[in-house]
Amino acid sequence: MAENPAETSVVGVPTYCSQPPRTAPVLPPGASPDRERAILVGGAKWVNGTVLHYCFLNEPGAALDATQLDEIRRAFQEWKDVGIGLEFREVTRLSEAEVRISLRRGDGSWSYVGRDVLGIPPPQPTMRFGWSLTDTPHGKATARHEIGHTLGFAHEHQNPFAGIEWDEEKVYRSLGGPPNNWSREKTFHNILRKLSTNEVEGSTWDPLSVMEYPFPAGLIIRPEQYRTGIPDPVRISEQDKTYVRRWYPVIDAKPPELHPLQSVELGLASGEQADFTIEPAETRTYEMGTFGSSDFVMVLFEDIDGELRYYTGTDDSGTNGNGRLKAKLFQGRHYVLRARLYSIWGPGKAALMCW
Structure with a gap:
């Protein structure tokens, strides 16, 4: 997925990164729309109470700088402090980690969505940070954004309820030039493509979400108030908190016992x-x-x-x-x-x- 940028081009076009494609479940012929929607919407969500183990990959040319690692740890803790039932544990053994984090510079920043990470075999990363996470507010937001993907969030600007009308050719030109240099296909997949209503929950768009892209002026035709652009969302929004608590409520009581037969x-x-x-x-x-x-x-x-x-x-x-x-x-x-x-x-x- 494209991320909140850590750099900005001289003409104001942010540096984004592209999302790995998701694998949709294969549904039986004749599945009802309600069933399809429930599967697609819920499929990325973890079973609540899961302990997600994450590790940092020791890769050639990717320095494990302590300040960068600490920023990622803080981002995990910030999501936990929202009040959710998931737990996060850092591990050092690759075989124990569901979430494998690469800090290789120059390869962009992205994450697989939710339980999709389970289909990515080691030692491949499931999350990557391709720029500094500490130099700017944008970098700090990147860590929160990528973890949001791992929790099951998609991009806000691709919400079918957002009502965004793009100046499509201007978007293609902007993203096709520096610093992104994206193809039209990559730009469509990460910017212009609307998610299916089966892939999102709720009916409102949250431009303040940490899962939103910032956009410079001139790319959006409607809503009119965003013709001047969308500012950088640099923190977990109140709507983000509402949804993540709904998906993963705090588990307090000891569950009842299930007896054989x-x-x-x-x-x-x-x-x-x-x-x-x-x-x-x-x-x-x-x-x-x-x-x-x-x-x-x-x-x-x-x-x-x-x-x-x-x-x-x-x-x-x-x-x-x-x-x-x-x-x-x-x-x-x-x-x-x-x-x-x-x-x-x-x-x-x-x-x-x-x-």
Whole structure:
């Protein structure tokens, strides 16, 4: 995705970076629009309560400057301080990190969106910072912006509800020249392309969002108040905070225990989540699954020294079956099962069971 810039050209065109393309889920023929929307909107979101581990890649020509690393750490903490149920942990081993951060200069700044990072194999980065994060307010905003992508945010200016009418040829000329030197295809993908209404939540555009691009004067025809440009959004906006708290509310209470052969009805709406603890009475292989005409992402965590670590998971979205997990659980250990609903696409309600 294009990012908030750390540099500005002499004519006022910011330096942006391009977003890696997303992989849309393959849905079965005849899937209802409501089901499709729920899957596409929810697909990037993490199961709430996930601990996201991040590491810094030691790459040739990419100095791991302490001031840059500290700015990224502060950005993670700033998102956490909004009051969300996700956790962030820095690790040093590449194999333990879902989020792998490159600081190679000159390669732009970008991040994959939400759970898309799980499809990027090590040692490839899932996030890159191609300019200084400390020299200007724009650089500081870049760190917040990229982490926002990892949380599941898209770009605000591509919101289909924004009502932006571009002077398209001027946009192509501006982005085709220095400092970006983008092709028309890259400019369309990152600037002019509208996201599908299935890819966004809500119906309002937030030009103050840290996920918005700054734009110089002359590129936007309408809304008229933005003909003079969009200023640099340099902090997490109030609307950003509202949405991220809605996606990842703080988890306070200990979840109820799920007992073997106990079926639990899940009264969830799209995007909501159910959480359960599992305390095995004996060491053996257990199965866990959802039931009903529904689309779920289901993740099992093991409590290791007070931290929930990913154990196994499944995503049944876009299929006409239900998710199943099979795992060997050990007596005396503690597990947490989390199930996030995309949609109910048939009659009845969804249920969950362990056996």
